[in-house]
C-alpha cells in the first residue's frame with residue numbers, strides 16, 4: 680500500500696502517498712472540533728487539495744528545469760509534508776543546480792502574481808475564527824495566493840535538502856568542491872531542522888516531521904555525494920593489487936594457504952584470491968617464451 684497513482688503529467692508519474700489521507704482526516708477532525716459545519720469543512724478540504732495542486736506544480740517546476748539539462752524525473756509523490764520529485768540525478772554544475780532548485784519556488788511566485796488582483800482586493804480581517812481559519816468562496820483564492828508566497832519562502836529556507844539548502848550548496852560549489860559545499864549545507868540544514876522540531880512542539884506538529892525529514896535527507900545525500908566524489912577521483916591503479924604472492928605449478932593448496940597466513944599469528948594476512956604462476960622457460964620452436972597465467976584459489 681504505497682499510494683494512489685494519478686494520471687501522468689508531462690510524461691512524469693504522479694502519485695499521492697497513503698499518509699496523505701491522514702492529513703485530510705486531521706483537517707476534518709480539527710475543523711469539527713472548531714465547530715465548523717459540513718459545508719465549511721468541505722471548503723477546507725478543497726483548499727488543502729488546491730494547495731497540493733500548487734505543490735505539484737512546484738515539483739513540476741523542478742522536474743522541467745532538470746529536463747532542460749537532460750535529467751529525467753522518475754516520479755513525483757505527494758506526502759502530507761509536501762511533494763518530492765525524484766530526479767534520476769542532481770545536476771552537478773552549480774549553475775544548473777541553482778536553476779533547478781529555484782524553479783520550484785518560482786512557480787509559487789508566478790501563481791501568487793496570477794492571484795495578485797484577488798489578494799489585493801480582499802480584506803483578510805474577515806472570517807476569522809478563534810480555533811480555525813474558515814475558508815469559503817470569498818477568501819479561497821486570496822488565501823491560496825498568500826499560501827503560495829509562504830510556500831516559496833518556506834522552501835527557500837537554507838535547510839538542505841530543501842530548495843534553499845540546494846541554492847546554498849550551489850552557491851558554495853562555485854567556490855569549493857561539492858563534498859565540502861554539501862557538508863556545510865548539511866550542517867546548516869541540521870541546525871535549522873532542530874529549530875523546526877522545537878518550533879513544531881509549540882506550533883504546528885508538521886514541522887517536527889519536516890525537521891526529521893531534513894536531518895535524515897541531508898545526511899544520506901551527503902554520504903552519496905561523498906562516495907560519488909571519492910569514486911570519481913579513483914583510477915584503476917588505485918584499485919590494483921601491487922603486492923601479491925606467486926605460486927609454482929607444483930605448489931599445493933597448502934602452500935597457497937601458507938602464503939596467505941601470517942607466519943607468526945596464523946591469521947589471514949592477505950585478501951589475495953588468485954595467484955599468478957610462472958613456468959620458465961618453455962621451449963617452443965620459435966624460441967624461449969614465458970608462460971603466464973592466473974590460478975584461482
Ligand SMILES: [Zn+2]
Pocket residue numbers: 737738741783784834842
Ligand atoms: Zn522545491
